[in-house]
Amino acid sequence: MRKFQVILHSFAAILLLVGCQSPISEYYQAVNDTKEGDFRKAEFFFESYVTERPGFDSAWFYLGYCKQKGGDLRGAVKCYDEVTRLNPTYYEVYNTRGICKGMLGDPDGELREYDRCIELAPDFHRPYYNRGNLKYDRGDLPGALSDYSRAIELYPGYSKAHFNRASVLDDLRRYDEALRDYYAAVKDSSIAGETFYQIAMDQLILGDTVLACRALDSALTHGYFKAGSELNLYCK
Numbered sequence: 751m752r753k754f755q756v757i758l759h760s761f762a763a764i765l766l767l768v769g770c771q772s773p774i775s776e777y778y779q780a781v782n783d784t785k786e787g788d789f790r791k792a793e794f795f796f797e798s799y800v801t802e803r804p805g806f807d808s809a810w811f812y813l814g815y816c817k818q819k820g821g822d823l824r825g826a827v828k829c830y831d832e833v834t835r836l837n838p839t840y841y842e843v844y845n846t847r848g849i850c851k852g853m854l855g856d857p858d859g860e861l862r863e864y865d866r867c868i869e870l871a872p873d874f875h876r877p878y879y880n881r882g883n884l885k886y887d888r889g890d891l892p893g894a895l896s897d898y899s900r901a902i903e904l905y906p907g908y909s910k911a912h913f914n915r916a917s918v919l920d921d922l923r924r925y926d927e928a929l930r931d932y933y934a935a936v937k938d939s940s941i942a943g944e945t946f947y948q949i950a951m952d953q954l955i956l957g958d959t960v961l962a963c964r965a966l967d968s969a970l971t972h973g974y975f976k977a978g979s980e981l982n983l984y985c986k
Contacts, residue, residue, distance in 0.1 A: 796810075814833065818850055894914075929953070946966070950966040954984065
């Protein structure tokens with residue numbers, strides 16, 4: 751009987767934490783809705799949830815993320831501010847808030863967010879990638895190269911980081927190194943067309959028309975129609 755009472759007390763604690771009017775299953779269903787892209791439905795749930803339970807940092811985070819995906823960037827930042835007020839070590843929120851600040855035209859604030867995220871979680875790859883993008887936009891090629899390299903070190907299959915590092919290497923005229931990154935990035939079907947096109951451009955610079963034409967043909971096959979004009983020009 752004693753063991754059964756302990757189990758009941760534990761379950762009661764869970765219900766107290768989450769609340770009887772909003773069962774655990776409903777909360778995690780809203781989290782799943784967020785992951786599946788049903789942001790409007792999830793936002794409606796989390797708005798109600800944080801009203802009833804304003805001290806739950808993760809609910810504020812998901813509400814902010816839904817607002818961010820819905821285009822309400824200032825609303826998202828307010829939610830993220832609430833997360834860091836409740837839990838200053840919630841490292842993911844600094845990365846997402848940094849993205850919002852960048853989109854709101856505050857690059858200095860964006861940089862501070864990524865720096866703080868990296869300080870809290872130095873093995874989290876995403877802020878290095880995002881900070882690399884910011885540095886690249888500012889013309890800091892060595893800084894961007896370093897951040898992309900760290901992101902790839904932490905997550906070797908990070909195709910977009912490979913692609914962006916290749917862009918930096920192109921700007922530095924290190925074409926052989928850039929090609930290695932493009933070939934790593936081309937496995938990602940969402941960017942394969944553009945990646946094959948960039949491979950072709952580098953192969954043309956290096957004087958290998960055969961490989962360039964193959965890459966242009968692959969770019970076209972993947973729907974990157976800009977490759978068509980170069981294909982007609984160089985590969986007749």
